[in-house]
Amino acid sequence: MRYTRLRSFHAVASAGGFNAAAAAFNISQPTLTAQVGALEDEYGVELFVRRGRRRELSDAGRHLLAITTRLFAEEDEALAFLEQSRELKTGRLSISAVGPFHVTEMLAAFNQAYPGIGLAVKLGNSTEVLDDLFDYKCDVAVLAYIDEDDRLLTIPYRRHPVAVFVRRDHRFATRDSIRLAELEGEPMIVRERGSTTRRAFEEALAVTGAKPRLMMEIGSREAIREAVIHGLGISYVSEAEFVPDQDLKLVRIEEAEVYTYAHVVVLKQRESSRIIKAFLDIVHRARNALDGRGGKP
Amino acid sequence: MRYTRLRSFHAVASAGGFNAAAAAFNISQPTLTAQVGALEDEYGVELFVRRGRRRELSDAGRHLLAITTRLFAEEDEALAFLEQSRELKTGRLSISAVGPFHVTEMLAAFNQAYPGIGLAVKLGNSTEVLDDLFDYKCDVAVLAYIDEDDRLLTIPYRRHPVAVFVRRDHRFATRDSIRLAELEGEPMIVRERGSTTRRAFEEALAVTGAKPRLMMEIGSREAIREAVIHGLGISYVSEAEFVPDQDLKLVRIEEAEVYTYAHVVVLKQRESSRIIKAFLDIVHRARNALDGRGGKP
DNA sequence: CCAATAGATAGTTTTTTTCTATGCGTTACA
DNA sequence: TGTAACGCATAGAAAAAAACTATCTATTGG
Numbered sequence: 001m002r003y004t005r006l007r008s009f010h011a012v013a014s015a016g017g018f019n020a021a022a023a024a025f026n027i028s029q030p031t032l033t034a035q036v037g038a039l040e041d042e043y044g045v046e047l048f049v050r051r052g053r054r055r056e057l058s059d060a061g062r063h064l065l066a067i068t069t070r071l072f073a074e075e076d077e078a079l080a081f082l083e084q085s086r087e088l089k090t091g092r093l094s095i096s097a098v099g100p101f102h103v104t105e106m107l108a109a110f111n112q113a114y115p116g117i118g119l120a121v122k123l124g125n126s127t128e129v130l131d132d133l134f135d136y137k138c139d140v141a142v143l144a145y146i147d148e149d150d151r152l153l154t155i156p157y158r159r160h161p162v163a164v165f166v167r168r169d170h171r172f173a174t175r176d177s178i179r180l181a182e183l184e185g186e187p188m189i190v191r192e193r194g195s196t197t198r199r200a201f202e203e204a205l206a207v208t209g210a211k212p213r214l215m216m217e218i219g220s221r222e223a224i225r226e227a228v229i230h231g232l233g234i235s236y237v238s239e240a241e242f243v244p245d246q247d248l249k250l251v252r253i254e255e256a257e258v259y260t261y262a263h264v265v266v267l268k269q270r271e272s273s274r275i276i277k278a279f280l281d282i283v284h285r286a287r288n289a290l291d292g293r294g295g296k297p
Numbered sequence: 298m299r300y301t302r303l304r305s306f307h308a309v310a311s312a313g314g315f316n317a318a319a320a321a322f323n324i325s326q327p328t329l330t331a332q333v334g335a336l337e338d339e340y341g342v343e344l345f346v347r348r349g350r351r352r353e354l355s356d357a358g359r360h361l362l363a364i365t366t367r368l369f370a371e372e373d374e375a376l377a378f379l380e381q382s383r384e385l386k387t388g389r390l391s392i393s394a395v396g397p398f399h400v401t402e403m404l405a406a407f408n409q410a411y412p413g414i415g416l417a418v419k420l421g422n423s424t425e426v427l428d429d430l431f432d433y434k435c436d437v438a439v440l441a442y443i444d445e446d447d448r449l450l451t452i453p454y455r456r457h458p459v460a461v462f463v464r465r466d467h468r469f470a471t472r473d474s475i476r477l478a479e480l481e482g483e484p485m486i487v488r489e490r491g492s493t494t495r496r497a498f499e500e501a502l503a504v505t506g507a508k509p510r511l512m513m514e515i516g517s518r519e520a521i522r523e524a525v526i527h528g529l530g531i532s533y534v535s536e537a538e539f540v541p542d543q544d545l546k547l548v549r550i551e552e553a554e555v556y557t558y559a560h561v562v563v564l565k566q567r568e569s570s571r572i573i574k575a576f577l578d579i580v581h582r583a584r585n586a587l588d589g590r591g592g593k594p
Numbered sequence: 595c596c597a598a599t600a601g602a603t604a605g606t607t608t609t610t611t612t613c614t615a616t617g618c619g620t621t622a623c624a
Numbered sequence: 625t626g627t628a629a630c631g632c633a634t635a636g637a638a639a640a641a642a643a644c645t646a647t648c649t650a651t652t653g654g
Contacts, residue, residue, distance in 0.1 A: 001610070003304075004611070006372070006375055007300075017631070018631070019631060027612075028613055029632070029633095030612085031611070032632095034611090034612090034631065034633090037633085039379075045571065046572070050567070050632090052620055052631080053620040054620090055632075057389055064378060065377045067374050067378060074364060078361060083340065085340060086340045086341045091356060093626080163632060175398045273343050274342065275343070298641070317600095325643070327601090328642070329644085348653040350599070350601065448606060530654075579615085
């Protein structure tokens, strides 16, 4: 109401007449006459002076035009911002993940598709990651295994085989792959309890029945690498996480039954969020691109 | 539409919630929900993030709020300007007048009543003044005599007696007043043809039948004063225009039939203009205040 | 677990906005 | 000096929008 009147005034004032404004802004001239008239009546102010058959801006009108010019510039800015938001040219997506190795690929794909979106990644264990998700501290979580929780929407993203790695001089070092059974009695350095990789590995071992000798439990991938390099034992790692080293050799597991999984998890509630939808879309596309390369669970 | 949505968004964003905004801005909560929802749908942007039972500003929402804050500040400014215009606290009034002497009084009264209104005075002869009026170059004209023109609204403002003035050593200098008949053969310096004062004076002379000796015609009041001081003759002037001098003496005319008039003239078309109405009102009041003092025609 | 709270949804009514058709006064031009 | 074109005003009707009430759902705090 006030707005419409101001807008009509602005149109007439900047177009230089009622008919001109009507033509320029695709509204009828009587509408403009009515709106401007209402504005003038409401405030008892002469915005236009009748001069023959035309109406020209009065001093008050000129002053008001200066204000409305700024006003509608701000409106344009608001709409421009909304437009660019529509196209996801701005915004931020925060991700909590259990490990950096699963997410970098997704981040790269997403960033390529939406270069304007800021990305924030926070790492933590699975409990922390889930808490972030439920506390709205992140938009997307990347987890290894999933709780069945109907507040969550879970998308299996990909699986990474777990492999054994040994020092160059170990008897496995010349092998391309081994069987789990061969690990019987083998001195082994393992991850902390709760590690996704350890869990997957031990489940597979339990199936096989093989029992390595647990040398030590270390809560850091890097520290385990050092321990292996120093000959304290052999260990395992998700293939994607393995950092090559001249003293180390990665040996696959023949059965290939040991995998860590990456699931993309979001709150069902937020599934319809544009930015989250965009991310999930990228994830699906990446999964499909992986098909046939055996990356899928 | 866009505006209402932005306003609803702004209300919710600045009030910190839908219900809070509904209470603060006296609109119903469903209205706000609908408007904000429409804005989000239209641009596919999440302005608020659902967090439990509340909705909190998203990054995009925060950005938009910054813009809408400026937007509505401009709107407030526009409305404030219109409000103060309603009370005639701003604006400008331009006056064209045939002489400065008639208008100063009005200007003073008007300025006292509406100190915020800028005043512009332009002087000219009666033709120029009327042209300004018809060309909308001025809002109000002050003229001596009037054409009957039904495009014009004319208000008699006041009349000023015309008096004779002479040098101290003139035989009239000891008199308080003279009769027009005494001017027979008297050397006289007169204004240019077209001068209101000359016209009034000569009309009165014609009635009387007296014939002064026209010494010279000078198109400037100041130059005439100098001429009288130098003893070239006597002259006349509207009493209101007379500037006292130790060498000059003003002598009234007994019949007091010689007057110049001041009429306030506006275009009928523009009579309803607030500022013009306000000025005419001041003029009427000043006229009434003059009643009983004999200032009226 | 219940009551209170924040927000969403459905359906309706009121208000606003906008249109078409037409009238009136000005201006320009033949 | 008519007369056509132009610029705006007015009337009445139609369309769109904004607003409401009532009700529902989900979350949270005691």
